[in-house]
Amino acid sequence: xxxxxxxxxxxxxxxxxxxxxxxxxxxxxxxxxxxxxxxxxxxxxxxxxxxxxxxxxxxxxxxxxxxxxxxxxxxxxxxxxxxxxxxxxxxxxxxxxxxxxxxxxxxxxxxxxxxxxxxxxxxxxxxxxxxxxxxxxxxxxxxxxxxxxxxx
Amino acid sequence: xxxxxxxxxxxxxxxxxxxxxxxxxxxxxxxxxxxxxxxxxxxxxxxxxxxxxxxxxxxxxxxxxxxxxxxxxxxxxxxxxxxxxxxxxxxxxxxxxxxxxxxxxxxxxxxxxxxxxxxxxxxxxxxxxxxxxxxxxxxxxxxxxxxxxxxx
Amino acid sequence: xxxxxxxxxxxxxxxxxxxxxxxxxxxxxxxxxxxxxxxxxxxxxxxxxxxxxxxxxxxxxxxxxxxxxxxxxxxxxxxxxxxxxxxxxxxxxxxxxxxxxxxxxxxxxxxxxxxxxxxxxxxxxxxxxxxxxxxxxxxxxxxxxxxxxxxx
Amino acid sequence: xxxxxxxxxxxxxxxxxxxxxxxxxxxxxxxxxxxxxxxxxxxxxxxxxxxxxxxxxxxxxxxxxxxxxxxxxxxxxxxxxxxxxxxxxxxxxxxxxxxxxxxxxxxxxxxxxxxxxxxxxxxxxxxxxxxxxxxxxxxxxxxxxxxxxxxx
Numbered sequence: 261x262x263x264x265x266x267x268x269x270x271x272x273x274x275x276x277x278x279x280x281x282x283x284x285x286x287x288x289x290x291x292x293x294x295x296x297x298x299x300x301x302x303x304x305x306x307x308x309x310x311x312x313x314x315x316x317x318x319x320x321x322x323x324x325x326x327x328x329x330x331x332x333x334x335x336x337x338x339x340x341x342x343x344x345x346x347x348x349x350x351x352x353x354x355x356x357x358x359x360x361x362x363x364x365x366x367x368x369x370x371x372x373x374x375x376x377x378x379x380x381x382x383x384x385x386x387x388x389x390x391x392x393x394x395x396x397x398x399x400x401x402x403x404x405x406x407x408x409x410x411x412x
Numbered sequence: 413x414x415x416x417x418x419x420x421x422x423x424x425x426x427x428x429x430x431x432x433x434x435x436x437x438x439x440x441x442x443x444x445x446x447x448x449x450x451x452x453x454x455x456x457x458x459x460x461x462x463x464x465x466x467x468x469x470x471x472x473x474x475x476x477x478x479x480x481x482x483x484x485x486x487x488x489x490x491x492x493x494x495x496x497x498x499x500x501x502x503x504x505x506x507x508x509x510x511x512x513x514x515x516x517x518x519x520x521x522x523x524x525x526x527x528x529x530x531x532x533x534x535x536x537x538x539x540x541x542x543x544x545x546x547x548x549x550x551x552x553x554x555x556x557x558x559x560x561x562x563x564x
Numbered sequence: 565x566x567x568x569x570x571x572x573x574x575x576x577x578x579x580x581x582x583x584x585x586x587x588x589x590x591x592x593x594x595x596x597x598x599x600x601x602x603x604x605x606x607x608x609x610x611x612x613x614x615x616x617x618x619x620x621x622x623x624x625x626x627x628x629x630x631x632x633x634x635x636x637x638x639x640x641x642x643x644x645x646x647x648x649x650x651x652x653x654x655x656x657x658x659x660x661x662x663x664x665x666x667x668x669x670x671x672x673x674x675x676x677x678x679x680x681x682x683x684x685x686x687x688x689x690x691x692x693x694x695x696x697x698x699x700x701x702x703x704x705x706x707x708x709x710x711x712x713x714x715x716x
Numbered sequence: 717x718x719x720x721x722x723x724x725x726x727x728x729x730x731x732x733x734x735x736x737x738x739x740x741x742x743x744x745x746x747x748x749x750x751x752x753x754x755x756x757x758x759x760x761x762x763x764x765x766x767x768x769x770x771x772x773x774x775x776x777x778x779x780x781x782x783x784x785x786x787x788x789x790x791x792x793x794x795x796x797x798x799x800x801x802x803x804x805x806x807x808x809x810x811x812x813x814x815x816x817x818x819x820x821x822x823x824x825x826x827x828x829x830x831x832x833x834x835x836x837x838x839x840x841x842x843x844x845x846x847x848x849x850x851x852x853x854x855x856x857x858x859x860x861x862x863x864x865x866x867x868x
Contacts, residue, residue: 284464285471288440312436319437320499321477328473347472348680349707351503351655351807351857353834355827370855371811375679376652376709378809378855380836399826399834401807401857403653403707405680500832501859503655503705503807505682507675522703523659527831528804528861530657530703532684551674551682553655553705555805555859557832588768589775592744616740623741624803625784629777651776655807 265299265372269341276301276333283329291326293333299369301333307360318358320398323365323383327352327400330367331379335404338372343406348376350402358385358397367400377404417451417524421493428453428485435481443478445485451521453485459512470510472550475517475535479504479552482519483531487556490524495558500528502554510537510549519552529556569603569676573645580605580637587633595630597637603673605637611664622662624702627669627687631656631704634671635683639708642676647710652680654706662701663689671704681708721755721828725797732757732789739785747782749789755825757789763816774814776854779821779839783808783856786823787835791860794828799862804832806858814853815841823856833860 269275273296280286280293286303289311295302303326305311305318313319328350336345367381383398421427425448432438432445441463447454455478457463457470465471480502488497519533535550573579577600584590584597593615599606607630609615609622617623632654640649671685687702725731729752736742736749745767751758759782761767761774769775784806792801823837839854 279466282464282466283471284461285474288462289473309436310440312434314431314434315496319435319477320502321441321473321480322437324476324480324502325471325473328476344467346509347506349503349505349653349682350472350476351501353501353827353857353859354499355829355834357498370852371809373811378653378811380855396826399836399857401809401855403809501805501834505675505705505707507677507682522700523657525659530659530805532703532705548674551684551705553657553703555657583770586768586770587775588765589778592766593777613740614744618735618738619800623739623781624806625745625777625781626741628780628784628806629775632777632780648771650813651810653807653809654776654780655805657805658803661802 265338265369267298268339271341272337275341276336279336280333285325286329289322289325296333296337298337299334301330301337301367303330303365305363307362318363320354323354323358323363323398324350324352326363326365327367327381327383327398328402330365331381331400331402332404334367334369334379335372335377338369339406346405346407348403348405350400352398352400354398356395356397362386364394375406379404417490417521419450420491423493424450424489427493428488431488432485437477438481441474441477448485448489450489451486453482453489453519455482455517457515459514470515472506475506475510475515475550476502476504478515478517479533479535479550480554482517483533483552483554484556486519486521486531487529490521491558498557498559500555500557502552504550504552506550508547508549514538516546527558531556569642569673571602572643575645576641579645580640583640584637589629590633593626593629600637600641602641603638605634605641605671607634607669609667611666622667624658627658627662627667627702628654628656630667630669631671631685631687631702632706634669635685635704635706636708638671638673638683639681642673643710650709650711652707652709654704656702656704658702660699660701666690668698679710683708721794721825723754724795727797728793731797732792735792736789741781742785745778745781752789752793754793755790757786757793757823759786759821761819763818774819776810779810779814779819779854780806780808782819782821783823783837783839783854784858786821787837787856787858788860790823790825790835791833794825795862802861802863804859804861806856808854808856810854812851812853818842820850831862835860
């Protein structure tokens with residue numbers, strides 16, 4: 261299901277980073293974008309007690325937040341300048357306890373429609389001996405909606 | 413679909429609050445449990461820049477985190493002492509922009525099985541003129557899994 | 565979360581039944597609409613070997629089909645004449661084996677937006693001793709999209 | 717996220733086909749298994765009026781049924797002889813109208829746990845000019861549960 265996407269906004273990377281920078285929650289979680297390409301966004305988050313659940317792993321809510329965002333900004337990378345984007349819904353399976361020290365969420369566009377975009381995101385933690393040192397710990401599927409800019 | 417649930421652990425409220433207290437993410441988000449009853453958990457979160465998205469509303473990831481938790485602790489209230497619980501998956505629709513100043517997530521158990529529990533959570537924001545001053549802004553459905561305690 | 569919905573198409577019930585009648589799958593499954601009201605649609609389906617899974621219960625795919633449809637026609641009841649509607653996505657939990665002889669799917673609109681509508685559907689089977697003789701066996705949450713009519 | 721799965725039941729293909737053969741709904745829909753390998757199941761379904769929705773495409777409920785099944789039998793291929801399997805939940809995005817004449821659902825295991833298995837399925841229709849002649853029209857993510865055999 262490899263796809264080639266058409267970039268409408270040549271400054272998409274800047275638009276993504278500016279929007280991400282305005283998300284207070286991402287600062288709070290210590291999350292950052294490490295890759296942004298057309299239809300792809302990778303976000304990493306380091307472990308800290310402030311993103312933990314009761315057993316010392318990453319909290320599913322924090323995992324969902326970065327996975328939703330990785331998917332959302334993958335979608336946003338394909339939108340025109342000035343577009344606004346909202347998450348309609350997301351669904352996430354937490355398939356393994358997400359262990360410290362680092363999470364990596366890779367969001368990809370699977371269908372970019374005029375109004376709706378559908379994405380998947382895979383979240384990985386570090387594991388010795390896993391292929392590439394990464395093992396999947398969560399799987400997300402989500403729907404994003406493009407709003408026309410409300411203008412300046 | 414009202415249900416009456418059997419309480420196995422008479423100290424369920426204490427167990428829920430202790431577990432919640434160990435979740436670093438809930439401290440980070442400023443979330444707190446306001447109600448815990450058999451099969452019901454209500455969590456509130458005040459707005460702060462640290463839980464925002466790029467347009468100044470509550471971030472969908474923060475909404476998902478408290479909704480997942482409200483559902484999870486509703487499920488946990490029905491489990492025996494010492495049980496451990498994990499979120500298998502959750503799905504959330506963000507049906508309106510979640511506006512400051514306060515969010516309220518009400519999680520309810522719909523099916524408490526031996527291994528799996530299925531819940532819904534409705535998330536509300538404050539709105540003048542809405543019934544009870546509350547309007548739904550997100551809807552979650554989730555699956556939780558009970559693990560036997562890994563021991564003392 | 566009770567809601568009062570504004571009916572735009574006074575002939576919504578006819579529109580729903582005509583659309584339903586054109587769905588070959590509903591004929592195949594032996595499903596029929598038993599109630600259609602603004603924001604509410606109830607579909608029933610009798611058991612037959614042709615809707616079974618490997619253990620003799622109703623098949624989850626058949627359950628999903630009528631639950632998706634109950635939600636979709638609940639949404640359609642609030643749309644203008646000539647509108648077209650598509651299911652964007654649905655998520656269903658199968659919370660108990662769905663036993664013969666009859667299933668009942670109740671779909672309700674929770675949020676009717678301009679473009680997107682969000683619904684839940686609860687599916688029940690018959691059970692002696694359950695409240696009203698019905699017990700929930702599946703829970704759906706879905707997103708529908710309104711398309712403008714492609715014309716006459 | 718390529719994975720290599722351990723086969724526990726050397727007769728898994730026979731077990732899958734026998735179980736599939738007992739599903740009345742699959743007969744009703746005209747669906748058949750075209751590939752079964754460890755962690756992978758491919759199901760195809762030909763168009764017929766009996767699987768249509770109101771606009772003449774494949775019905776989302778029929779799409780969900782074969783996608784759920786492709787995922788479920790992918791999971792079942794990794795289970796021991798005599799195991800029973802149930803779908804806990806599935807979520808599906810219908811990303812394009814599913815056009816005749818043929819649908820192909822490819823289900824893959826992403827996480828095979830002791831009790832729960834998590835899968836994705838991609839559903840394709842035929843399209844001239846698409847890579848391999850196939851274009852994705854639906855995306856599923858699901859959770860399956862293994863039950864111990866109730867024994868003979």
